[in-house]
Amino acid sequence: MTLTELAQKALETRREVLRLIYRAGAGHIGGALSAVDLLVVLFYDVLNYRPEEPAWPMRDRFILSKGHSCEGYYVILADRGFFPREELASFMKYQSRLMGHPHPKVPGVEVATGSLGHGLSVATGMALAGKRDQLPYRVYCLLGDGELAEGSIWEAAIAAAHYGLDNLVCLIDCNGLQISGPTQQVMNTQPLAAKWEAFGWEVREIDGHDLQQIRQNLNQVPFTVGRPSLVIARTVKGKGISFMENDFHWHHKVPSREEYERAMKELEGVGPSEIGA
Amino acid sequence: MDRPNRRVFTETLLTLAKNDRRIIALASDSRGSATLNEFATELPEQFVEVGIAEQNLVGSAAGMAKCGKVPFACSPACFLSMRSIEQIKTDVAYSGANVRLIGISGGVSYGALGSTHHSLQDLAVMQAIPGITVILPADNRETAMLTRQLVDYPGPVYMRLGREAAPRVYDDNYRPAIGKGTLLLSGEDMTIVAMGELVRSALDAGYLLRQAGISCRVVALNTLKPLDTEILLTAARETGALLTVEEHSIYGGLGSRVAQLLGECGPVPLTVAGFPDEPLVTGNQEELFRHYGLDAAGLVEKAKELLRRKQTTRL
Known part of the structure; x- marks a missing residue:
């Protein structure tokens, strides 16, 4: 996929995330x-998988350790064909598979996450x-920076290095904010790179919104054999919607109708008529 | 000769693992207490050490199960059941990862080491988690046979094993089945229901009561969950009084579960024998059983008191 196409997918995903959360009134x-x-x-x-055969033994595994960020994950799994796109409308609705945190009954989801600090151990075992x-x-395991305060993360970090697991790639979505405020104030886990290096990992720091940088680095794993x-x-945090960006109140706040419409407009060219709430 | 069930478990596991590469033994610096040294030496590619890190022990085991392995996560029951309980709930049970959680030196096996090392709440917490089968073998034969059954058992399991030599209960014809209780001694006046390594004391108590002219039935359960309700309700109906015996807090284990069952299906007088809701005195396992009336003599006293209540109770 070209960078332009990836950027288009990112934009569409953000729109769909916003729509999901507005419709569900939660997220x-x-x-x-x-x-x-x-x-x-x-x-x-990057990932090698078969949507028509989610349990394909040779697939790359992905664990969303920060399970509360499931909306984008669901949107992408649906778009990739793991389950019908129409099912997204059931997000957090009665008897839906799409709960507020992922569960393996959703095709493509490997394990249940949502309690923070669990994902890296499971990924290490895999x-x-x-x-x-x-x-x-x-x-591949995606962590949040807030969950780095969980001790279990560091148990897994030690073990992954101990066993020389160069088939394991951990990404930290380092948005610097958690539910109560800035991560550095709630519980400072910096300096992250030095900590992980000391634990035996090979570390790269990138701009997590620069698609080229992300792709380039993920194509170079393992960084060291x-x-x-x-x-x-x-x-x-809140990337793409100006009034949500870098404001921890938007950790799980639900936009009002007015906010939703403003946000949709910011996410490019969507008029009120297309707002299917 | 009677040997510790933990030892029988690891010997059986090693034999099985030599012919089944899916089997993985995981330890949290617990290979000594679990007697896994031989396994680690003979099958290093099927052994995983995680160090003193029970959360990672269980999380990693779940990950391996999801990749087709049959992991046996072996750690002292006290730490496995408490330190990693959230990983057990989420990574194992809720995620549907077929991990075998082996609680070594369970109950008060560690005796005078104190409450930090006792696991008297493990059954309570495990049986409240949907999907986990909870198993307590009584003796060496049952341990070996149940271990074999665990390899292809569909779903996560918690199996608790003791530290000391487990006195023999069953003869060579016994074939245990997960979820199925066993009638050890016939009787009509009352029933003792026991689990795990207290089954032997219950059976001894049954014989002592018989000598005293009391017809006491003895039922053994190797599985707390799913519970063999049929054998229990039959015993309640036919003998009219139950004495449950467990190496566990009197809250949340076998006695609580049986009380719930009797409340739902028709009550009979019940005595729950276990450890009280207080810090235990110092003592080895045998001394603690005696102190809290869980040895055969103590059970006989509880049984007699229960019979008196049965005779005076109108439900």
Whole structure:
């Protein structure tokens, strides 16, 4: 996919995320929007998978450890053909598969996430299984920066380096904000690069909204043979909607009708008539 | 000769794993307590050490299960069931990862090491998690046979094993089935229902009561969940009084579950024998069983008291 096409997918995904959350009257919009560009590059350009055969043993695995950012994930899985696009309208509705946090009953979702700090351990186990079986798949895990305060993340980080899991790629959606405020004030986990390097990971820091940078770096994994790879992606919470950007109140605030319409307009050329709320 | 069930488990697992590459043993610096040293030496490619990190133990095991492995996560029951309980709930049970959680040295196996090392809440928390089968073998034979059944068992399992030599209960013809209770001793006056390594004490108590002229039925359960309700309700109907025996808090384990069942299906007098809701005195496992009336002599006293209540109770 060309960069222009990726950018178009990112824009469409943001629009659909906004629509999902507005219709459901619930969701985590800030973190969903900060992760969109990372997810788009992963699912349209990097990951090897078969939507028609979600359990294909050779597939690359993806774990959304920050499970609350599921909206963009669902939109992309539907667009890639894992389940019908129409099902997106059921997001968080009675008896829907599409809950506010992902579950493997949604085709394409490997494990349930939503309780923070779990994803990297599961990804480590998957990568270790791949190593033991000498299979070529890779495991990708997307973390939030807020969840780095969970001790279990660091248990997994130690083990991944101990076992030299260079088939494991961790990305941190580093938007700098969490539910109560700036991450550096709530619980400062900086300096991140130095910490992860000290734990035995090979670290790259990138702009998490620069599609070319994301793609270029993800195409270079493992960054060092014999070590797990970490991408610290600097992102903006609420990215793409001016009045949501860098405001932690939009962690899980739901836009009003007026806010929704303004946001849709910002996400390019959508008139009120197309607002299908 | 009777040996610790944890030892029988690892020997059986090693035998199975030599012919089944899917089997992985995971340890959290627990290969000594789980007696996994031989496994680690003989099958290094099927052994995973995570260090003292129970959350990562269970999370990693879930990841491996999702990639076609049959992981046995082995760690002291006290830490496995508490330190990693959220990973058990979410990564294993809710995600549908077929992990076998092996709680080593369960109950008060660690005796005088104190409450930090006792697992007297594990059954309560495990049985409240949807989808987890909870297994407690009584003796060596049952441990070996249930371990074999676990390999292809569909769904996550928590199996608790003790540290000390487990006295023999079953003869060589016994064939355990997960979820199925066993009638060990016939009787009509009352029933003792026991689980795990207290089954032997319950059976001994049954014989002592028989000598005292009391016809006591003894039923053994190797599975707390799913519960064999049929054998329990039959015992309640036919003997009219139940004494449950468990190496667990009196809250949330076998006794609580049986009380719920009797409340739903027709009550009979019930005594729940287990550990009280307080810090335990110091003692080894045998001393603690005696102190809290869970040895055969203590169970006999509880049984007699229950019979008195049965005779005076009008439900």
